Amino acid sequence: xxxxxxxxxxxxxxxxxxxxxxxxxxxxxxxxxxxxxxxxxxxxxxxxxxxxxxxxxxxxxxxxxxxxxxxxxxxxxxxxxxxxxxxxxxxxxxxxxxxxxxxxxxxxxxxxxxxxxxxxxxxxxxxxxxxxxxxxxxxxxxxxxxxxxxxxxxxxxxxxxxxxxxxxxxxxxxxxxxxxxxxxxxxxxxxxxxxxxxxxxxxxxxxxxxxxxxxxxxxxxxxxxxxxxxxxxxxxxxxxxxxxxxxxxxxxxxxxxxxxxxxxxxxxxxxxxxxxxxxxxxxxxxxxxxxxxxxxxxxxxxxxxxxxxxxxxxxxxxxxxxxxxxxxxxxxxxxxxxxxxxxxxxxxxxxxxxxxxxxxxxxxxxxxxxxxxxxxx
Ligand SMILES: *Cc1c(COP(=O)(O)O)cnc(C)c1O
Numbered sequence: 001x002x003x004x005x006x007x008x009x010x011x012x013x014x015x016x017x018x019x020x021x022x023x024x025x026x027x028x029x030x031x032x033x034x035x036x037x038x039x040x041x042x043x044x045x046x047x048x049x050x051x052x053x054x055x056x057x058x059x060x061x062x063x064x065x066x067x068x069x070x071x072x073x074x075x076x077x078x079x080x081x082x083x084x085x086x087x088x089x090x091x092x093x094x095x096x097x098x099x100x101x102x103x104x105x106x107x108x109x110x111x112x113x114x115x116x117x118x119x120x121x122x123x124x125x126x127x128x129x130x131x132x133x134x135x136x137x138x139x140x141x142x143x144x145x146x147x148x149x150x151x152x153x154x155x156x157x158x159x160x161x162x163x164x165x166x167x168x169x170x171x172x173x174x175x176x177x178x179x180x181x182x183x184x185x186x187x188x189x190x191x192x193x194x195x196x197x198x199x200x201x202x203x204x205x206x207x208x209x210x211x212x213x214x215x216x217x218x219x220x221x222x223x224x225x226x227x228x229x230x231x232x233x234x235x236x237x238x239x240x241x242x243x244x245x246x247x248x249x250x251x252x253x254x255x256x257x258x259x260x261x262x263x264x265x266x267x268x269x270x271x272x273x274x275x276x277x278x279x280x281x282x283x284x285x286x287x288x289x290x291x292x293x294x295x296x297x298x299x300x301x302x303x304x305x306x307x308x309x310x311x312x313x314x315x316x317x318x319x320x321x322x323x324x325x326x327x328x329x330x331x332x333x334x335x336x337x338x339x340x341x342x343x344x345x346x347x348x349x350x351x352x353x354x355x356x357x358x359x360x361x362x363x364x365x366x367x368x369x370x371x372x373x374x375x376x377x
Contacts, residue, residue, distance in 0.1 A: 005318040005367065008190040008292060011255060011359040016247030023239045031217060033239030035246055042249040043185070043200060046167075049178040051202050052209035055242055056216055059164040059186030059199030061235035063134065064091035065215055066160045066182040066201060069208060070132050072097050079119060079157075080134040081111045081143075082326040083344035088136050088162045089327050100130060101328040103340020107282040109347060110143035111135050112340055117151050119339035124155070133159045137166035137176045138324070139279065139353075140192070140259070140291035145171045145179050160184065164199070167192050168256035168289035177202045192255050192291050192358075193248035195241045256289045258358035263290035266354060269369060273376045275301025279351075292356045294323060296347065304375060306352040312375045316367060323351035 019035055028034065036055060043053045056062050072078060074096035080088050082101035092099040100119055105112035116133070123130050133152055135143050152159045163169070163177035164186035170176065177183030183202030187195040203209045214220075219232025237245075248255075263278070270276045275298040281288055299305045306322060313320045325348050328338035355368060 007319045013251040016244040019243030019246040031236040035242035039242040039245040047175045054212040055237040060087045062184045062199045062201040076131040081136040084136040104344045113147035115340040136162040140289040142171035170287040195244040255358045
């Protein structure tokens with residue numbers, strides 16, 4: 001059997017181990033040290049816009065802390081995109097709050113501003129104003145931030161940007177993750193860069209960052225003994241893990257370029273195949289890191305479904321995966337409110353994520369090409 005081609009494997013630079021070794025040599029192995037501050041500095045320089053970044057043990061923790069700092073609590077309502085990974089919605093439940101799911105629009109597959117406005121107005125007329133909006137930039141594609149921020153401002157609702165998949169993406173030249181009151185980044189093993197597992201909360205002032213550090217390290221008051229006036233969490237990133245992040249920062253631009261080249265490869269490959277659309281930026285305003293390359297297959301045009309292609313890949317030991325199953329269709333959220341039509345549902349029915357790693361070889365690409373040509377010949 002030929003080696004497995006994964007959807008989105010880690011791609012190390014080789015530098016990571018040096019930073020990790022430094023941490024060992026200096027005996028800085030816990031949640032303090034140079035790797036943490038330098039990884040945070042590196043992210044701040046990359047995102048620009050004068051942000052304050054706090055690195056944590058996951059993006060899921062980052063969303064949870066953002067909700068806590070915004071004061072989300074029992075029975076509050078929080079709006080989020082239905083078309084996402086479950087980690088965008090789970091932290092809402094951690095707070096005892098209720099998620100409200102919004103459909104996608106067709107251009108970016110992200111939160112539909114029309115459905116968002118409808119949801120806010122209906123919830124307000126029901127006597128309950130949503131307390132926050134978590135907007136996701138899925139597969140690296142920026143959401144329609146101008147429209148979403150305008151609506152959020154109109155109703156004075158804070159925005160949390162889930163940019164877990166969108167490090168390196170930009171909307172109108174501004175980095176995803178820097179638009180909202182808070183931004184979220186992920187360094188999970190399958191993301192564009194990885195620390196094995198990790199995340200970050202992007203803040204816009206030192207006060208929010210200090211709160212994030214405080215809450216993520218068990219909320220210890222300033223006293224010689226252990227004194228606590230708040231509920232805390234154990235969410236901070238360790239200095240070892242941050243060393244991996246420092247090594248990854250050195251190649252982040254290369255990784256974005258390589259992922260975008262994978263997208264170009266699929267655009268070229270599918271250009272003569274009718275009924276298959278490679279998901280691409282709708283205009284010059286959008287710059288996607290193309291974390292994952294994805295396609296929509298219209299089964300009415302050539303009789304092939306996304307399952308036909310997925311299974312053909314599987315036979316050749318190549319991983320592909322259906323698009324995210326919308327949250328309002330998940331058993332765990334079956335009682336949740338939903339606003340929109342069937343855009344996300346149709347994307348789920350007909351869409352497929354293709355191998356998108358930044359470290360695929362020409363030989364890997366040839367194997368992928370042969371399967372696609374065979375299925376659609
Ligand atoms: C991966 C991901 C997360 C969670 O990231 P972790 O670091 O694994 O907690 C959240 N939201 C989206 C959209 C993701 O893809």
